[in-house]
Amino acid sequence: MNDLTKLGLQGGNEANSKEDQAAAAAERKAEQENMKNSILNQILDQHALARLNTLRVAKPERAAMIEAILVNMMRTGQLRSKISEDEFVEILNRVPTSQSNSLKVNFERRQDSSDEEDFMKDL
Numbered sequence: 001m002n003d004l005t006k007l008g009l010q011g012g013n014e015a016n017s018k019e020d021q022a023a024a025a026a027e028r029k030a031e032q033e034n035m036k037n038s039i040l041n042q043i044l045d046q047h048a049l050a051r052l053n054t055l056r057v058a059k060p061e062r063a064a065m066i067e068a069i070l071v072n073m074m075r076t077g078q079l080r081s082k083i084s085e086d087e088f089v090e091i092l093n094r095v096p097t098s099q100s101n102s103l104k105v106n107f108e109r110r111q112d113s114s115d116e117e118d119f120m121k122d123l
Contacts, residue, residue, distance in 0.1 A: 036067060036071060039070075039071050039074055040052065040067060040070060040071070042074075042082075043070060043073075043074050043079055043082060043083055044070070044082060044083050044088065045082045045083065045084050045085065047084070047085035048082075048083050048084060048085045048087070048088035051085055051088055051089070052066065052067070052088070055092075062095075062097065065095065066091065066092065066095060069091070069095065070083070070091070
């Protein structure tokens, strides 16, 4: 084979390798998601799971944080039985909401000496 053909084949192999890596990463992510959902199905009763799904639609970041907390509680043995909806609500209330929603903006108007002079003239 000539050098151009070899380069073309090598480039194709590299592209396939990147595609394979991306596919493997997507597969790992899907597998982790399935494991997390399986754990959540084991530790939440039907009503609590429905509430979590509603939260996931409304506030995905907060739902992900709650899911991580629940999975961690399961792994560390803090859960003895399925979590009811009332217990799930207690967990939701204990976890603070993100600080990004409570952004506070203060407006301060600069006072210019000409503003004071104009104000004094009007009096």
